[in-house]
Amino acid sequence: MNAALDVQGLTTRFDTRAGTVTAVNDVSFSVEPGRIMGLVGESGSGKSVTGFSILGLIEEPGRITDGRVLVEGTDLRAMPPGQLRSMRGRKVSMVFQDPMMTLNPVLRIGDQMSMAVRVHERMNKRQALARSRDALAKVGIPSPEERLSAYPHQLSGGMRQRVAIAIALLHRPAVIIADEPTTALDVSIQGQILAEVRRLADETRTAIVWVTHDLAVVSSLADDICVMYAGRIVERGTAEDVIARPRHPYTRGLLDSVPGQHAPGTHLPQIPGSTPQLSRLPSGCPFRNRCPRATEVCTTEPPVARFGGHTALCHHPLEAA
Amino acid sequence: MSPLLTVDRVSKRFPLKATLIDKLTAGLGNRRAGGTVHAVTDVTFEVARGEVLGMVGESGCGKSTLGRIVSGIYAPTEGTVRLDGEPVARGRDDHVDKLTTRVQMIHQDPFASLNPRMKVGETISEGPRIHRLVPASDVRARTRALLEQVGLEGAYADRFPHQFSGGQRQRIAIARALAMQPDLLVLDEAVASLDVSIQAQVLNLFLDLRRDLGLTALFISHDLSVVRHVCDRVAIMYLGRIVELSPAEQLYAAPKHPYTQALFASVPTLGTGRRAFRPIEGEIPSPIDPPPGCAFHPRCPFAGPRCRAEVPRLTASGPGRTVACHLNDGGVGLKEAA
Numbered sequence: 001m002n003a004a005l006d007v008q009g010l011t012t013r014f015d016t017r018a019g020t021v022t023a024v025n026d027v028s029f030s031v032e033p034g035r036i037m038g039l040v041g042e043s044g045s046g047k048s049v050t051g052f053s054i055l056g057l058i059e060e061p062g063r064i065t066d067g068r069v070l071v072e073g074t075d076l077r078a079m080p081p082g083q084l085r086s087m088r089g090r091k092v093s094m095v096f097q098d099p100m101m102t103l104n105p106v107l108r109i110g111d112q113m114s115m116a117v118r119v120h121e122r123m124n125k126r127q128a129l130a131r132s133r134d135a136l137a138k139v140g141i142p143s144p145e146e147r148l149s150a151y152p153h154q155l156s157g158g159m160r161q162r163v164a165i166a167i168a169l170l171h172r173p174a175v176i177i178a179d180e181p182t183t184a185l186d187v188s189i190q191g192q193i194l195a196e197v198r199r200l201a202d203e204t205r206t207a208i209v210w211v212t213h214d215l216a217v218v219s220s221l222a223d224d225i226c227v228m229y230a231g232r233i234v235e236r237g238t239a240e241d242v243i244a245r246p247r248h249p250y251t252r253g254l255l256d257s258v259p260g261q262h263a264p265g266t267h268l269p270q271i272p273g274s275t276p277q278l279s280r281l282p283s284g285c286p287f288r289n290r291c292p293r294a295t296e297v298c299t300t301e302p303p304v305a306r307f308g309g310h311t312a313l314c315h316h317p318l319e320a321a
Numbered sequence: 322m323s324p325l326l327t328v329d330r331v332s333k334r335f336p337l338k339a340t341l342i343d344k345l346t347a348g349l350g351n352r353r354a355g356g357t358v359h360a361v362t363d364v365t366f367e368v369a370r371g372e373v374l375g376m377v378g379e380s381g382c383g384k385s386t387l388g389r390i391v392s393g394i395y396a397p398t399e400g401t402v403r404l405d406g407e408p409v410a411r412g413r414d415d416h417v418d419k420l421t422t423r424v425q426m427i428h429q430d431p432f433a434s435l436n437p438r439m440k441v442g443e444t445i446s447e448g449p450r451i452h453r454l455v456p457a458s459d460v461r462a463r464t465r466a467l468l469e470q471v472g473l474e475g476a477y478a479d480r481f482p483h484q485f486s487g488g489q490r491q492r493i494a495i496a497r498a499l500a501m502q503p504d505l506l507v508l509d510e511a512v513a514s515l516d517v518s519i520q521a522q523v524l525n526l527f528l529d530l531r532r533d534l535g536l537t538a539l540f541i542s543h544d545l546s547v548v549r550h551v552c553d554r555v556a557i558m559y560l561g562r563i564v565e566l567s568p569a570e571q572l573y574a575a576p577k578h579p580y581t582q583a584l585f586a587s588v589p590t591l592g593t594g595r596r597a598f599r600p601i602e603g604e605i606p607s608p609i610d611p612p613p614g615c616a617f618h619p620r621c622p623f624a625g626p627r628c629r630a631e632v633p634r635l636t637a638s639g640p641g642r643t644v645a646c647h648l649n650d651g652g653v654g655l656k657e658a659a
Contacts, residue, residue, distance in 0.1 A: 042516035043487075156604055186379035187543065191587030191600035213516065216546075220589040243591060257521035258591055260546025264569065265528060268521040268550070274486050275516070 004207035010067035038218030041228035110148030158189035237310030247312035324367035331400035375552030425498035431490030442478025488519035625653030
């Protein structure tokens with residue numbers, strides 16, 4: 001099957017006072033229609049910058065220096081700005097952590113949604129409103145007709161995020177990039193949204209990249225997982241493989257440190273040290289000075305991997321089951 | 322043994338100041354004007370010396386307000402909070418300095434809770450210095466010892482907060498709280514803003530300190546797995562009230578309140594694989610205008626007529642367990658409906 005999204009060698013750099021740092025370093029992955037890819041990492045791993053880079057939403061002092069972003073076979077990076085703008089919101093859309101990044105606080109929901117419809121398609125206001133109402137119904141918003149005339153402040157946080165997802169779905173995009181969309185929500189509301197998103201991916205065949213720090217969320221939502229560390233994808237595989245049989249020592253450490261699977265009151269296994277600053281990465285493997293499996297070769301040679309199936313970017317990966 | 326902390330029928334209401342717009346729109350059904358936020362309603366519990374009590378709930382359930390009442394930051398509208406039998410705060414504006422130093426709070430955001438212009442050594446030693454807990458000549462040595470106790474180097478006392486990572490800052494906040502030699506710690510989402518790997522480090526530190534110092538704590542969190550790991554007993558709050566209070570082990574084995582059950586069912590966990598979520602229907606009602614009867618009844622699959630009319634009391638349900646649900650106290654009144 002053809003991938004809805006195919007990212008190849010994507011690299012994004014930022015010029016800082018400490019020199020140029022590579023926030024996204026040679027990132028490659030693809031997502032097929034109807035599948036959900038969980039892009040997991042801790043703060044500073046580059047997961048969000050990857051999401052923004054896919055849509056070309058990188059501003060000074062950052063710049064995308066390399067790579068291709070193919071959406072249904074067309075390279076977004078090779079497009080002139082005008083054409084790229086016509087792709088955003090139509091073929092690829094984005095859902096942010098804070099729905100107010102998407103919503104205009106002084107416009108009624110129906111007005112801003114129908115505006116978003118008519119940017120890309122010729123139709124009258126009435127048709128656009130009907131399309132908007134259907135999109136609201138699709139994400140499980142009760143009495144969508146009434147919500148069209150509401151302002152964002154009249155909705156709860158969970159409802160606003162549903163509206164943001166509905167807007168992302170307006171043009172039946174091939175790809176949705178979702179950046180920590182449920183992180184700010186309560187668990188009961190998060191549960192509702194995860195259930196809707198799973199259903200939407202199955203029904204609309206939209207490919208979804210779900211950027212998150214929450215391993216538990218991706219383990220129950222995603223089909224595939226990419227784990228990022230210091231700008232690189234360090235492990236890739238199906239959600240089941242990565243969660244049940246991680247191959248990279250970092251993934252292993254991350255999974256082990258989640259409480260809830262250990263006897264209460266006992267010491268949690270922990271990864272020593274903290275995430276390195278991108279401007280001061282160690283030589284060789286960036287994880288080596290926190291890694292229990294590191295040897296001489298890890299300090300001298302950066303690991304390389306040919307990703308395919310369940311792969312880890314590591315000199316000494318854990319055994320595949 | 323008598324409990325260290327006794328919270329007895331505590332309520333906290335915040336009046337909403339009506340703005341000009343509220344006054345103008347009052348006739349149009351704007352209920353904000355002159356309304357009241359019922360943040361905490363009729364909450365009673367105890368914490369024994371050496372015990373860690375978890376306080377769990379979603380946003381707006383009143384758990385943070387309760388933490389502040391216990392710390393003496395807010396005076397309760399009704400009810401009393403006692404530490405070893407002595408009130409923490411007696412009236413509205415009553416400051417009992419000597420008592421309030423016995424409860425120390427650790428906040429969620431270590432970037433906001435540390436003064437960026439103060440060296441961390443000054444931050445840690447300020448309290449003990451002002452309250453003369455330590456002779457002036459010992460302050461420096463004591464500060465270094467505290468930093469080492471929370472896993473940092475003593476020499477860090479001369480650095481500023483911006484030189485530390487989030488996890489390190491949270492350690493500094495813990496050292497500041499311990500400097501006051503408190504009887505009770507109130508941790509309000511103390512690990513919520515940390516990355517998983519850092520969160521594990523800070524939780525391990527908390528467990529070590531608990532073992533070494535015999536800490537008593539109120540551990541406020543929305544994260545059920547974190548609470549399971551560090552707490553002896555757990556209280557579940559919903560819209561200002563405790564709906565279930567139980568030893569942690571029994572609670573996680575078999576939650577009894579329909580809200581607790583629904584909460585557990587909607588939390589994603591590791592290793593369950595792709596699965597069908599069973600989310601709770603509907604949303605959390607507003608604490609400005611809470612529903613009559615049981616606050617959970619509009620979302621509860623078991624609700625009956627009694628739930629819409631009568632507030633359920635906390636009643637015993639097994640050893641050390643209480644549940645506020647009519648199902649546990651004579652039924653929801655389905656018969657009357659028929």
